[in-house]
Amino acid sequence: MTVTETTSTSYASTKVRLTPEERRERVLGGVYFALAAFVFVFFALDPSSADDATFNLSLGQDRFDLSWTFEPRLIAIIVAVSFVVIGILQLAVGFGRWTNMVLGFSMLLFVIAFLGWAAGGQAFSLVGMLSSMVVLSIPITCGGLTGLMCERVAVINIGIEGQLLSAAFVGTIVGSSVGTWGGLVGAMAIGALLGFVLAVLVIKYQVDQIIAGVVINIFALGLTSFLSTRVLGPNPQFNSPGRFSTIAIPVLEDIPVIGPMFFQGNIFLYGSLILVFALHYGLFYTRWGLRSRAVGEHPKAADTVGINVYRVRYRNVTLAGLIAGFGGAALTLGSTGRFEENMTAGVGFIGLAAMIAGRWRPFGVLGAALVFGFARAMQQKLGILGTPIPSEFLAMAPYILTIVVVAGLVGRARPPAADGQPYVKE
Amino acid sequence: MTESDVSEPDPTEGNAGGQPASRSKLYQEITGVGGRARDALLVPALAVITALLIGGIIIALSDVDNLRLFRTDPLEAMNETISTVWGAYRSMFVGAFGSINAISETLFAATPLILAGLAVAVGFQAGLFNIGAEGQIIIGGMAALYVGFTFDLPGIVLIPMCLAAAIVGGGFWAGIAGMLRAKTGAHEVITTIMLNFIALYLTQWLLKTTVFQQPGRSDPISKPINEGAQLPYLFGSEYRVTIGFLIAIAAAVLVQALMYRSTIGFEFRAVGANADAARYAGMNIVFLTVAVMFTSGALAGLAGANQIMSLPPYQGSTAFSGGIGFDAIALALLGRSKPYGVVWAGILFGALAAGGREMQGVERIPIDLVEVIQALIIVFIAAPALIRSIYRIKTADTSAVQITTGWSA
Numbered sequence: 001m002t003v004t005e006t007t008s009t010s011y012a013s014t015k016v017r018l019t020p021e022e023r024r025e026r027v028l029g030g031v032y033f034a035l036a037a038f039v040f041v042f043f044a045l046d047p048s049s050a051d052d053a054t055f056n057l058s059l060g061q062d063r064f065d066l067s068w069t070f071e072p073r074l075i076a077i078i079v080a081v082s083f084v085v086i087g088i089l090q091l092a093v094g095f096g097r098w099t100n101m102v103l104g105f106s107m108l109l110f111v112i113a114f115l116g117w118a119a120g121g122q123a124f125s126l127v128g129m130l131s132s133m134v135v136l137s138i139p140i141t142c143g144g145l146t147g148l149m150c151e152r153v154a155v156i157n158i159g160i161e162g163q164l165l166s167a168a169f170v171g172t173i174v175g176s177s178v179g180t181w182g183g184l185v186g187a188m189a190i191g192a193l194l195g196f197v198l199a200v201l202v203i204k205y206q207v208d209q210i211i212a213g214v215v216i217n218i219f220a221l222g223l224t225s226f227l228s229t230r231v232l233g234p235n236p237q238f239n240s241p242g243r244f245s246t247i248a249i250p251v252l253e254d255i256p257v258i259g260p261m262f263f264q265g266n267i268f269l270y271g272s273l274i275l276v277f278a279l280h281y282g283l284f285y286t287r288w289g290l291r292s293r294a295v296g297e298h299p300k301a302a303d304t305v306g307i308n309v310y311r312v313r314y315r316n317v318t319l320a321g322l323i324a325g326f327g328g329a330a331l332t333l334g335s336t337g338r339f340e341e342n343m344t345a346g347v348g349f350i351g352l353a354a355m356i357a358g359r360w361r362p363f364g365v366l367g368a369a370l371v372f373g374f375a376r377a378m379q380q381k382l383g384i385l386g387t388p389i390p391s392e393f394l395a396m397a398p399y400i401l402t403i404v405v406v407a408g409l410v411g412r413a414r415p416p417a418a419d420g421q422p423y424v425k426e
Numbered sequence: 427m428t429e430s431d432v433s434e435p436d437p438t439e440g441n442a443g444g445q446p447a448s449r450s451k452l453y454q455e456i457t458g459v460g461g462r463a464r465d466a467l468l469v470p471a472l473a474v475i476t477a478l479l480i481g482g483i484i485i486a487l488s489d490v491d492n493l494r495l496f497r498t499d500p501l502e503a504m505n506e507t508i509s510t511v512w513g514a515y516r517s518m519f520v521g522a523f524g525s526i527n528a529i530s531e532t533l534f535a536a537t538p539l540i541l542a543g544l545a546v547a548v549g550f551q552a553g554l555f556n557i558g559a560e561g562q563i564i565i566g567g568m569a570a571l572y573v574g575f576t577f578d579l580p581g582i583v584l585i586p587m588c589l590a591a592a593i594v595g596g597g598f599w600a601g602i603a604g605m606l607r608a609k610t611g612a613h614e615v616i617t618t619i620m621l622n623f624i625a626l627y628l629t630q631w632l633l634k635t636t637v638f639q640q641p642g643r644s645d646p647i648s649k650p651i652n653e654g655a656q657l658p659y660l661f662g663s664e665y666r667v668t669i670g671f672l673i674a675i676a677a678a679v680l681v682q683a684l685m686y687r688s689t690i691g692f693e694f695r696a697v698g699a700n701a702d703a704a705r706y707a708g709m710n711i712v713f714l715t716v717a718v719m720f721t722s723g724a725l726a727g728l729a730g731a732n733q734i735m736s737l738p739p740y741q742g743s744t745a746f747s748g749g750i751g752f753d754a755i756a757l758a759l760l761g762r763s764k765p766y767g768v769v770w771a772g773i774l775f776g777a778l779a780a781g782g783r784e785m786q787g788v789e790r791i792p793i794d795l796v797e798v799i800q801a802l803i804i805v806f807i808a809a810p811a812l813i814r815s816i817y818r819i820k821t822a823d824t825s826a827v828q829i830t831t832g833w834s835a
Contacts, residue, residue, distance in 0.1 A: 158615060205809035210555055210615055214755060215804045221752075222797025223484070229792035230488045349619050356616075392631035399620040399627075407612040 025094050028103065032087030035110055036080045043076035043117040051121030059127055059260050066256055067123075072116035079113040082106075111374075118387045129381045130374075131260045134269065135335065137366075137373025139164060139344075141272045142327025143351020144358060144365035145279055146195075149320035151360060152283065153313045154296040154418035158213025159198055160324055161348025162220030167191045167328025169224040172339040173232075175241025180333050183241050187333070188325035194220070195321020199314045206422045217348075225341045232339065243337040244268065268330035273366075275323060280362040292316055296416035299423040309423050327351075346399065353402040360415060368405070372398050470760060472813050473806035474774070481799045482511040485791060514791050521784020522777035530665035531783075536776025537667070537736070538563070538750050540674040541729035543757035543768040543775075544681050545596075545722045549614075550763040551685060552718040553698035558603060558618025559726040560751025561625035562596040566727020567734045568629055569595030571742045572638070574651030574734065584654035589673070589731055596727020597720040599625065604719025608712040614719070622751070630744050638742065648742035657736040668736035675769065677725060682765040684721070694718050726751065749797075753779075756800040759807050775800065 043049055049072040057066035086106060089095070095102045115124065143160045150157035167187035175183020194216055201212040232239045247270075249263040262269070283289035294302040295312045303309050331347075332339050350372050357371075358364025379394040486507045487493070495503040522532050542559045549556035556562075569591040577584055603621060606612040632638050633646035640647045657668040685691040696704040697714050705711050733746045757775050761767030782796040806813050813819075 201805070201809055205811050207805075207808045211759070211804065211808050214557065215801050215808065218752060218756065218797060218804070219801035222794050222801055226484070226792045226794035226798060227488055229794060231490055235490060346619065346623055349616060353616060353620075390631050392627040396624050396627045399623040402620045403606070403612065403617050406616050407606050407610040 025090060025099070028099070029087050029091035032083050032090055032106065035106065036083035036087065039076055039083065039110065039113050040080040043113050044073055044080060046117060046120075048120040049073040049076060049117055053116050053119035053121065054123040055115070055119065055126040056123060057127050057257055059125070059131075068126075070116065072113075072120045075116045076113045079109045082109055107371075118382055118385050122385060124385060125381075127257055127260050129377050130257065131264070132380060133370060133373040133377040134261050135265070135373075136376045137369040138268050138272050138330045138334065139327040139347050140351045140354055140369040140372050141276065141366055142323050142330065143348045144354035144369055145272075145275055145362060146191075146320045146324040146327070147352045147355040148358075148360055148362065148365055149279070149292075149323065150195075150198075150317050151355070151416055151419050152292050152296045153316045154299065154416055154421060154423070155199070155202055155313055155317050156209040156213065156420045157195075157198060157317065157320065158210050158352070159194065159216030159220075159348075160213075160351055161344055161346065162213075162217040163191045163194045163321055163324035164328040164331065164348050164351075165217075165224055165342070165344045166194055166220045167325040168331040168343060169227070169339050171325075171329040172241050172332045173238050175333055176238045180242050180244055183333050184244075184326070184329050187329035188322045191323070191325020191328060192318050192321035195324065196314070196318045198321075199317040202422065203310055203313055206424075209420050209422075221342060224339075228339060228341050239338050241333055241337065243335070244333055266334055268326070268334035271326060272330075275326075276362045276366045283362065293416070296418055299418050303423075303425065309425070313423075324348075350398060350402055353405050356415075357405040372401065375401050468819065469810045469813050470807060472817055472819075473760075473803050476806055476813065476816065477799045477802035478515070480802055481795055482515065484795065484798060485511050485514055510789070510791075514785050514789050514795075517788045518778070518781030518785045520781075521788075522781035526661075527665060528780065528784075530661060530667040531780035532773065532777045533660075533671050534667040534736075534776070535779040536772045537670045537674045538729040538732045539753055539757055539775050539779070540769055540772030541677055541732060542726050542750050542754035543761060543772050544674075544677055544765060545600075545725035545729070546754045546758035547761060547763040547765065547768050548681060548685070548694070548725065549718060549722045550758055551698050552694040552714070553701065554604075554607070554715070554718055554722070555615050556600060556603070556618055556719065556722045556726075557615055557755065558600060558621050558751070559722075559729070559754045560747055560749070561618065561622035562599045562723040562726035563730035563733065563747045563751050564622075564625040564629050565599040565730070566592035566596030566723070567730025567746055568632060568638075568742060569727065570655075570731035571648055571651060571734045574655035574740075575649040577654075578652045579654050581654040581656075581658070584652065585657065585735070588651070588655050588735060589728060592727040592731035593724040594727075596730060597724035600719040600723025600726065601716055604716040607719070608715040626744070629742075633742060633744065640741065646744050650740045651734060655735055656740055657732070666736075668732075670732040670736040673728065673732070674772070677728060678765040678769045681725070685765070690714075690717065694721075726754075729754075753797075753800060756804045759804050 051072075052069050053072050054067055054069045057068060083106065086102060090099075090102070115126070118124075143164060146160050146163065147157050167190050170190040171183040171187030173183075174186030198212055198216060201207040201215075202209045207215075244266040246264060246266050252263040253259045255263070262273070283293065291302065291307050291312055294305075294307060295309050299309045302312075328344075331343060336343075351369070354365050354368035354372055357368035358366070375398040379391065379397060382389070382394055383391055489507070489510060492503055492506050492510070495506065521528055523529060542563060545559050545562065546556055570588040573588045573591040574584070577587065579587070599621060600618070603612075603614045603617040606617050607614045630646055633648055638648045640649050657670050657673075659665065660667045660669055660671060683691075685695060693704065693709050693714055694717075696707070696709065697711060697718070701711060704714075729750060730747065733748070733750075734740065734742060737746075753775055757771045758768060760774070761769070761771035778796045778799065779793075782793040785791050785795075786793045
């Protein structure tokens with residue numbers, strides 16, 4: 001096995017075997033060249049790219065009317081050339097700690113080339129797609145934050161999917177009886193209850209954490225489907241909770257592009273954004289956060305200095321359930337306004353992937369959730385444009401993206417050291 | 427805290443309370459659960475019974491009209507509740523064991539469950555949690571379907587060809603997750619779930635292509651497989667159970683031999699018991715991880731082949747997997763990841779499925795209740811301390827089961 005070291009800039013040039021980082025840099029270099037070829041062949045050479053595309057950058061009711069018209073072919077060629085340059089730079093000198101930034105930028109370039117190609121000869125509401133990206137990312141963000149809060153205290157929560165689904169269901173039933181605010185409270189309560197059940201199973205009974213989470217998922221799916229058929233079916237009045245209305249933030253809502261995305265939402269949008277800030281502050285700047293992280297990294301040391309490891313875990317996993325409940329309510333009370341069987345369709349797991357991609361940090365979770373939300377929004381909106389890509393493949397995109405993310409194309413992230421291990425006090 | 431029943435000598439052997447040691451050995455061979463009958467069967471039995479009791483409570487509480495009746499006429503409402511729950515479970519029992527046809531239905535439903543349960547069990551024994559049996563069932567079934575309608579050959583040739591295609595298809599699909607785990611550390615729980623969704627959408631697309639779609643149809647329905655690929659009935663055409671059941675039993679025997687009588691099976695279990703030690707002993711972890719996932723996926727693929735090849739009208743649709751891949755997780759846990767344990771658990775779950783259909787048809791109680799009961803069974807199996815504290819019993823086996831590994835491991 002001959003391995004040349006000429007292209008790598010890493011300090012470990014005396015080693016024969018590549019470190020994971022070096023291997024990743026090479027793989028990335030190859031990925032950029034592949035992307036360049038792909039963009040050139042499929043987007044630039046495609047005859048439909050000769051027709052102008054128009055991106056609408058404002059919604060109908062917005063104060064400013066903006067749009068951008070361009071020739072997709074030109075954009076595709078520019079993007080392809082950029083990829084070649086980035087690929088050469090990646091292999092020749094590498095980007096060091098900017099690697100992920102460059103990767104993110106490249107994804108953006110690719111998406112622009114792709115959307116331009118898809119919109120060739122038509123008009124396309126870019127802002128409409130971006131705002132639905134934000135809306136679709138809300139439950140993913142909440143799921144990711146739930147996982148983050150649990151894993152920071154070393155409890156793996158695979159049951160987020162079940163928590164979201166149960167919360168969506170309870171939110172609908174309670175909301176139909178006592179109004180949307182009551183529904184939200186009910187949803188958050190059931191989320192917290194399932195969080196507490198998970199905590200009891202993994203802390204008190206030391207059930208394998210992943211199995212405990214899977215149990216919650218199967219239980220939630222089975223019970224909500226059962227009750228949906230048996231209770232909601234014959235009593236449709238229980239499945240019409242109404243929805244939280246949109247609250248536009250004055251002034252800010254008029255900012256082009258950003259306004260329709262972030263300042264024309266409902267309480268779930270603002271709530272999840274506030275949660276991201278609050279959790280970031282809480283985890284890294286308060287005593288609670290320090291103690292939580294200590295329990296997640298080294299429970300024995302935390303115990304030694306007098307932190308009650310079990311209590312911290314119980315409290316955080318249960319509180320995290322409130323966030324899951326909030327996210328679950330967003331699915332019904334915040335968007336569709338009715339419950340459907342298995343309506344989460346993997347959102348909880350995508351939230352977990354967002355947590356891993358976001359490196360167990362609240363803002364990282366938000367960023368990753370937006371990327372996943374974008375993939376889902378693309379599936380919804382591209383159907384309108386009538387691309388030759390079958391809709392099934394667009395529907396696969398978020399799931400493929402999740403695999404790419406956990407497989408570490410965005411780099412290997414380090415989970416809390418004690419993650420997944422039960423703590424037994426001596 | 428990993429489960430370490432791989433090399434540990436059975437602690438109860440030899441002091442089996444006057445029973446000859448050979449009998450307990452025989453019992454262990456048959457059930458695959460090990461130890462004395464009381465210890466081996468008490469917790470699973472109580473787990474099933476408790477789950478059924480809680481299921482009854484759920485039936486009672488979800489009857490909205492009857493709950494209203496409690497306000498006006500509590501006695502009548504109580505009567506009504508008891509008769510609803512009793513009726514539900516009676517129809518469940520009748521549907522599962524009440525007649526020859528019911529038993530045939532139970533075995534028919536058990537067939538894919540046993541195969542998929544074996545898939546998850548093989549993964550568990552090697553420390554890998556394959557939640558993706560559902561996707562592997564889909565891909566394996568599609569592979570068998572393709573071979574089944576493409577070639578028109580006699581059954582003796584075509585059936586093995588279809589089964590081989592299913593093994594390769596399911597094994598490949600799981601092998602992706604195995605490869606990702608071994609090479610990049612991507613956790614198989616997330617990758618296999620994502621592969622489930624991808625398989626589902628891939629199938630939805632494939633079933634609308636000219637290769638698969640039944641000519642003249644616009645919905646995703648495939649051409650039927652040729653007659654040679656249809657699995658023959660086991661007891662004649664009036665009962666639905668096919669030789670697929672025998673294939674499932676044979677698979678269990680083979681898995682038992684593979685895991686406990688072969689070198690590679692030993693290495694699988696060694697990796698599951700302690701991956702670091704296995705690596706130190708010179709085992710090729712990358713190869714073993716992929717091989718375990720391939721074996722697991724191959725078994726799930728066979729379950730998918732069974733869904734296509736033993737179920738009239740022998741066509742592929744978007745829902746032929748029917749959630750079996752998720753039931754398989756509960757099944758593998760109930761069977762303690764032992765092949766013969768999985769067979770018995772599969773028959774029990776087959777009975778729940780067949781009975782659940784009868785319950786849904788006769789008593790109008792949604793079959794989703796079966797899922798709830800299964801989830802409860804897993805909880806009680808995974809946390810035996812719960813059962814012990816409910817019934818205040820003592821069993822030899824006191825440790826909770828730790829099977830899976832965290833993200834970083």
